[in-house]
Amino acid sequence: MSIKQVLVTGATGKTGSIVYQKLKQDQNFKVKGFARSPEKAQELFGSTENFYFGDIKDPQSLTEALKGCQALVILTSAAPKMTAPPQPGERPQFEYVSDGTPELVDYQGQKNQIDTAIAAGIEQIVLVGSMGGTNENHPLNMMGNGKILIWKRQAEEYLVNSGIKYTIIRAGGLLDQPGGVRKLLLGDNDELLINPPDDIPTSIPRADVAETVVQALKEPSAINKAFDLMSYPEADADSITQDFAALFAQTTAAKF
Numbered sequence: 556m557s558i559k560q561v562l563v564t565g566a567t568g569k570t571g572s573i574v575y576q577k578l579k580q581d582q583n584f585k586v587k588g589f590a591r592s593p594e595k596a597q598e599l600f601g602s603t604e605n606f607y608f609g610d611i612k613d614p615q616s617l618t619e620a621l622k623g624c625q626a627l628v629i630l631t632s633a634a635p636k637m638t639a640p641p642q643p644g645e646r647p648q649f650e651y652v653s654d655g656t657p658e659l660v661d662y663q664g665q666k667n668q669i670d671t672a673i674a675a676g677i678e679q680i681v682l683v684g685s686m687g688g689t690n691e692n693h694p695l696n697m698m699g700n701g702k703i704l705i706w707k708r709q710a711e712e713y714l715v716n717s718g719i720k721y722t723i724i725r726a727g728g729l730l731d732q733p734g735g736v737r738k739l740l741l742g743d744n745d746e747l748l749i750n751p752p753d754d755i756p757t758s759i760p761r762a763d764v765a766e767t768v769v770q771a772l773k774e775p776s777a778i779n780k781a782f783d784l785m786s787y788p789e790a791d792a793d794s795i796t797q798d799f800a801a802l803f804a805q806t807t808a809a810k811f
């Protein structure tokens with residue numbers, strides 16, 4: 556494989572930063588990061604070298620970062636904030652800041668990234684989204700009345716219809732736990748949420764999602780595929796997922 560130059564957006568995020576680090580350490584790639592905050596990048600990586608700063612709501616701020624890249628990894632997301640600590644016995648309430656709603660960040664912002672990448676001649680986009688998008692009433696859609704999973708799914712549809720090579724990874728609940736020690740499990744359109752095998756939690760370490768992103772940039776069998784991704788609880792050594800080509804081969808193109 557010739558060296559692939561990749562831009563990772565959301566590179567100061569919890570999963571994006573792991574993808575950035577993994578690509579930086581892999582000699583098959585040259586990586587650039589896109590983020591909002593130079594201070595955060597400096598704090599996380601000890602340097603802002605290979606970083607570009609801007610806002611995905613402003614497509615022009617992406618143009619320079621995408622120059623010379625063959626692939627784009629989209630790891631941006633809106634994030635709700637708790638309005639106030641919950642009263643005893645009550646559920647916490649959330650809201651989005653007015654310029655950080657899912658419609659602006661997860662739909663318009665992702666659309667901006669896709670359009671700018673295509674205009675820059677990018678060949679492939681790997682997009683990390685979320686399981687749950689088939690259910691309008693999913694609790695995440697109710698949060699801050701943001702309909703976040705609905706907007707994420709609309710952006711996925713835009714990506715698929717754009718005609719560029721895509722891989723859409725819809726993760727289960729993200730865990731800050733070690734990667735590379737579990738068997739991964741792929742599904743389609745929330746079937747695993749409705750019916751998880753052996754009632755295992757529909758979750759996955761961020762590090763395993765990040766590794767799946769890196770493998771999707773390497774394996775032809777990940778091209779034009781969309782899948783849900785979760786993990787079995789920590790596995791016996793012989794069932795840990797290692798063959799990603801075979802894993803991706805189990806999946807199909809996106810169906811909406």
Ligand code: NAP
Binds near residue numbers: 565568571632684
């Ligand atoms: P995260 O830490 O919240 O990172 C999101 C990134 O997006 C941050 O780096 C943030 O920048 C960036 N961002 C937000 N608005 C932006 C804007 N306008 N311009 C440029 N950058 C912007 O993400 P995560 O928790 O690792 O999640 C990764 C993905 O998995 C997300 O799509 C998430 O929805 C999805 N997911 C999450 C869960 C879960 O359990 N949390 C479950 C399934 C799927 P800053 O660093 O400056 O804040």
